[in-house]
Structure formats: C-alpha cells, structure tokens
Amino acid sequence: xxxxxxxxxxxxxxxxxxxxxxxxxxxxxxxxxxxxxxxxxxxxxxxxxxxxxxxxxxxxxxxxxxxxxxxxxxxxxxxxxxxxxxxxxxxxxxxxxxxxxxxxxxxxxxxxxxxxxxxxxxxxxxxxxxxxxxxxxxxxxxxxxxxxxxxxxxxxxxxxxxxxxxxxxxxxxxxxxxxxxxxxxxxxxxxx
Numbered sequence: 001x002x003x004x005x006x007x008x009x010x011x012x013x014x015x016x017x018x019x020x021x022x023x024x025x026x027x028x029x030x031x032x033x034x035x036x037x038x039x040x041x042x043x044x045x046x047x048x049x050x051x052x053x054x055x056x057x058x059x060x061x062x063x064x065x066x067x068x069x070x071x072x073x074x075x076x077x078x079x080x081x082x083x084x085x086x087x088x089x090x091x092x093x094x095x096x097x098x099x100x101x102x103x104x105x106x107x108x109x110x111x112x113x114x115x116x117x118x119x120x121x122x123x124x125x126x127x128x129x130x131x132x133x134x135x136x137x138x139x140x141x142x143x144x145x146x147x148x149x150x151x152x153x154x155x156x157x158x159x160x161x162x163x164x165x166x167x168x169x170x171x172x173x174x175x176x177x178x179x180x181x182x183x184x185x186x187x188x189x190x191x192x
Contacts, residue, residue, distance in 0.1 A: 004035070004039070004043075005043050005053075006057070007033050007035070007056060008029060008030075008033050008035065008039060008040050008043055008044075009057040010033070010057075011029050011030075011032035011033035011034075011035075012024065012029045012032075012033075012040070012050060012053070012054050013057065013058060013061075013098065013099055013102045013137070014032050014098045014102075015028045015032050016054060016098075016101075016102040016105050016106075017097065017098030017099055017100070017101035017102035017105065018098050018101070020105060021105050021108070021109060024047075024051075026038075026040040026041045026044075026050075027129055028153055029050075029098055046105055046115075049114065051106070051109060052115075052116070052119075054102070054106065055106055055119045055120060056119055058099065058102060058106065058123070059119050059120075059122060059123040060102060061099065062103070062123055062127075063123065063126050065131060065161050066094075066126065066127050067130075069088055070083070078138065078175065078176075078179050078180060078183055080136070081138065081179060082172065082175050082176035082179050082180075083172070084170055084191055085150075085175050085179070086172040086176075087152070089158055089175070090169075090171070090173045091159060092158050093158050093161040093162060093169065097162065100162060101162050103120075104115055104159060104162070105119065106120060123155075124127065127151065128144070128147050128148065131147045131150065131151065132144045132147040135147050135150075135182070135183070138183050139183065140182060140183055146171075146182045146183075149178070149182065150178060150179070150182065151175075153175075153178055154175075156173045157174065157175075157188070164183070
C-alpha cells in the first residue's frame, strides 16, 4: 500500500515537473503512474492533499539525494568541490529535471499557499546544514552566509537552464568562480 502511494507521488512529481501545476490532475497522475483510474483520489481526497503529499514526498526524495551526494563526494579541495557541485546541477537539470521543475512549481504554489512553506523550508534547511558544514571545513569565514549565496546561485542557474535550455550547458566555470571567490581567504579543508 505504501509502495503504491509512493508510485502515485512519483508520478505526480513527474506530471507537475513536466506539465506544470495546471495539468496536475487525478487523471494525469493515474495515467503517469499506470494505475487504475481513481487511485490517486483514493489516496488524496482533494488537490490540497495531493500537493501536501507531493511536498512531503519531494522533501524525502531530495534529502535522500543530498545525503547520497554528500556520502559519495568527499572533495579534497575547491576544484573537487566545484566539480561535485557541477555534477549535482547537471543531474538536477538533466535526469532530475522533472523533480527540479516540480520543486520550483511548488515554490510558486507556496506564494499563495503559505501552509506549504514549512516543509519546503525544512528541505532547504537540511541542505543548508550539510553544505554549511562543508564550507566550514573548507575554511569559510562565514559558512552559513556563503552557503546561502551558493544555493541561491545554484537555484538561479538551474532555473535558467530549465526555462531556457542550452545544449552546451556548463555550469562548472561559474560554480568554480563563485566558490573560489567565497573561499579565497579560506584555509585548506580539515581532515574529516
């Protein structure tokens, strides 16, 4: 039962990310999930409940992805950190495009539905906590502020790529330049 609900939510994220908020219907989600008609409405009685479910599910998926990213990437210096962040942005705008677009659609939905903000803020805070610690290890004199600058930049780069896709998309030089600027006076990273 929980697996079917997760399949419905995965499909809802795909629909939201690929077709936008206006196309997020029970019928579209049922079709995308390959489940019998009415399945989505059995789990989510109204649109607000479906959106709430998507927000919570997206938070869990993104936390899992960031934890995996953090586990795999143990950069030894700023160039390796920039390369790891670049890989993540390429994933978020490539194979993870629908999920990234769904997150941005939820941000817009939160502008008129303030009740969506807490789970979206929780997801961002988890990323901020992790990234702040990395920047602290790299000697940032203001790791939280630098983290927020970096994440705001990454959101802008990803949003721009989603809205105006470029075949030759390469966020690497900008990410490297930003990290080098933020960490110019920093000490080398401490051993983990």
